[in-house]
Amino acid sequence: MENTIINYHATFSKTSGISEAARANFAALKNSFLSVNKVNYIEKGDRFIKESILLSDSNNGEIINIYHININDISRFLLNNNIDSSSNSYNIAYWAWEFNKLLEEYIDLLSLFDEIWVPSGFCQNVFASYSFKPVIKIPHLIEAIEVEKNKSKIELQDKFVFLSIFDSLSTPERKNTDGLIQCFLDTFPNTTNVVLILKTVNLEKNKRLYKELIEKTKNQNSIILINENYTKKELIQLIDSCHSYVSLHRAEGFGLTLAEAMLRYKIVIGTAYSGNLEFMNNQNSFLVPYQLLQKDKDSGFIKQGYEYAEPDIENAKKILKLVYDNYENLEDIKLNAQQTIENYFSKENIGNLMRSRLEKINVLFEEKNNISLQKNNNLITENIRLKNDIKKYEKNLFIKIKTLLTHKKEKTNR
Template identity: 30%
Template sequence: MSICSNNYFPYVRILFNSLLKYHPESKLFLCLADKQDSLFPLEIENITIIEAEKLNIPDFYDFAFRYDIMEFNTAVKPFMMQLLIEEYNFDQVVYLDPDIELFSPMESVFLALDNGSNFVITPHITKPSEENTYPGDIGVMQSGIYNLGFIAVNNSHQVINFLHWWGRKLRFYCVNEQHNGIFVDQKFVDLLPAFYDNVKILKDTNINVAYWNLLQRNLEKKEQSWFVDGQPLVFFHFSGININNNQRLSKHTNAFHGNLSEDLQELIDNYISKLKYYSFQNNIMPKYCYGNFTNGVFISTIIRQIYRKLKNVWYENPFLSFCDYLNQFNRSFNNNLSDFPLTNLMVFFWESRLDLQQSFNIFNNNKDRKRYTFWFLETAEENQFEYYFLQPILDKISGKLSHYKSLSFSQKKSQFPINVIGYLKTETGVGQAGRMVINSLQSVNINVKGYHIDNNFVRQNDFQVRDLLVSKINSPIHIYKVNADQLGIVQQEVKNYRNKPDFTINMPAWELSKFPQEWVANYGNIDEVWVESKFVQVALQAKLSLPVLFMPPAVVIGNVKAVNREYFNLPKDRFLFHFNFDFASFSSRKNPEAVITAYRKAFRHQKSDISTGLVIKTRGYDPDNKNYQKLLEIIEEEDDIIVINEYLNHSEVMALMNCCDCYVSLHCSEGFGYTLAEAMLLGKPVIATNYSGNCDFINQETGFPVDYKLVSLKPDEYPFAQGQKWAKPDLNHAAWIMQKIVENHSETQNIALAGQNKIAVDYSPINAGKRYIKRLQKLGLI
């Protein structure tokens, strides 16, 4: 038997195939520490798969919730072995980790069992290990004398008693806390030889060979067979191997890293070759079914640790209810200092770290409590706390930070328009966003005027709101639709053309998770900030001592030029992917190269009955054409990748998007993602990095989110890059999605339709306008 989650199927395929080769008489079982996924079948015949949930584990969801994926995979071991002995009545059971491969029969194991040993285990090392590399003697003592990647047992009362004892311990204590003397299931088995006499400690050096003992053993290949210390290798344990690095045996040690012996290099190369053969299409990793709350929110390690410390058993399903408990405001800490109430998560996190306790006195110091609140928001991303856990904090502090006093009744007259100040004629994204603010306010019958800020660097020929523009600002309410870096400059420019406002709102765009401290000073005369995404809300609220509110914007397509593909010289008979970006928004952030690479991965070497193409539309300021030339060089001699680098008005841009079949954005970060929302409104399936502002409207139901990992920005990649992180999209995952979209038209269209409805309803001008007016009414401004 073995145990793994879906993501380890490539490993367990190697194990089971080697077992079938050397022990064809055996019955093979897999305990799936996950749920079966039809998209990722095991694809090996005669293997019995038993999901962990089907085992006799008390309070299963409590059990699954308290452990991360590694801990959970080890915690189910005694329960699976109990099942095979007590219900299937097997005489002998052998457990092997999924990252093991057999090279000859396990004769010594079965000989020990046949000779009456109830247990067979192998020590990590069989002689002193005093090398300077991990694990050595001390590391072995910390993690466990015996390696529990292997254990064999007979069906006996002793074994049954032990498995039940082991299961009781792992029910609550299967944790990776070596500093506390516990290492998952493994450390408990140090006690096994003390409990029972008939324990065979198998010291044969040709069995369970791995990075932890290979320095003490001689691996060699003779006549196409593997030997260790002159004996045939029985099985090798490839713990910590990396499919993308054949120069390192294991990520867990610096030993066997570069300059490998010829024989070891061949062994590693062979195993990695098999891993690649058995890997999923495009190396896509299945999702772990116990990795998220039922509502989709990620369960971080710290959340599991908090859960374990609370009580032994959560009497409800924690996947359903524990997230709500974490979001409740802590009663013990919120009796007196109510200006900045703390959620349970905030309190438990503070209690878990000594450095936080030393830095913030949250008991009786309101200033420290405020500082801790802002610190919690600013570091939420690196601590893996999703927006869900920040929303109650943001809702509370936005009210606490507001210092506005309502206008008197006499001032609330309809003759006072709301003034929107921005680049209202410019043919840019920020210009269009400003015009949409005016459009949204008009849609709910608000008296609104616009004041245009000249920008000589871009075209200023958009006259959608020309009739509403004024040369003098005369209103008690000003909305600045300009970004933070220009806010001070714009305010100074219009200073001589306006009456002093009673209330000033800024609606900036920003694209990274941390807001620059250098721009905070620009907000001295601002009363409130409205932002387009939850991502930006967290970034700004962590820095600004004034309310920052999430106000989803309006998204409209406008008039779409009635043209077909021929107008743009596009092929008629291809499924076309599309990406549109502005060089002025930084190609490093927009990441067009990633779209190209993912497209190549999807279709260069994959057979398909449908021809495909990729259309990239570029625009904006590109100094010296450097980035544009780089883009052309990347796609040289690839006739199915088309770059359009010419001016198109908004109607033509929408027409081009409409002529293509699917929109792709593998951005590193987005403040909102207007082109994605526009494509969705056109009814196109949208593939997008599952990070930043677009996550408000793109999920599994409305689009095709792409996995990513966070990486640190290089100093020259983006303004204010120091200390920032953004997403590196998983291009294998993106390529896989591209293939699925081409292959599964009906399913794709259902998701695209849901996405279209999402934007049409939630991001309509009238609903955006209703949100604006609701807030202004709450403030007493209208």
């Protein structure tokens, strides 16, 4: 791939799950010994502003662009950016999606890209049902990060800690925070040594959710609400401080924080539906059964016709209580969880997956160029043959005319 340039486009400096995934997968790709350009975008209002980055000269070679900009942001991205449409470019969209259907406006975006990468089999099935182009599963890298132990920003004083992390702008209804709060309070109504930490960000930008969460948690000493931008290390330290990570989600494209908690040797509880089944099973976590429902009308980001899982809260209560009562006996589950992430979602494995796919794309480029070259060679050969045929025809015609004229002259002389 010496003559191929790879550009990785993302909002690398943003605090969000998408940006975190982009940073991790870019690191995995760099680790696979490929030369990759990092193209960072800053969100300003409705626009994505590209930082001034000097990209390598392609020397008329191939260009592979990976656009790790989520599908619901592409329309805004296109306000002042273009998807490379040059004949020597190959464009990949890296998208996660949580539901069984795509909006019409999203379906139209598929034609802009030559290929789609997704982090889970769940996402792969969704996009493959709409696109005739390749849909390739490239999971997220879950990287072990070294942090100082016992350095969490929250003083927990020997309490048993359940933790849930979410972005307040990332479809709260999908994350089902209300269901988790009610589940926790019903399970531990009078227990003083158990707490639930709700770690969020951007809560002030979602006024409805802000009001609801403040109302639901203001008189609950057992619930700690944190709305603050944490560094990656601070977030990992918070995960390290908990005993169990909980997500009673209705749909997930992947479930990055669930996987991170598993890597940190935690008991993870999650709805048995969607992208998190890429790494969660009954041997390494606790899966909450659910009822699959279909939305009968639009509700925020969840549109009419979307399927979603409604977790069984009664079953979830039993699981929370079981984890609390038997925590010391759950070492096998924690170990299985950690080994699953280490074995399948390492920097080496994810980097090799991306490298292998990019090498195949590069071969497609070469085959395409060889076909074009062969066509050109065939055209040149055909032109030469035609020219020779014309010359031969002209020569024969000249001889024929000359013969006729000679015969005519001889006849006249008689």
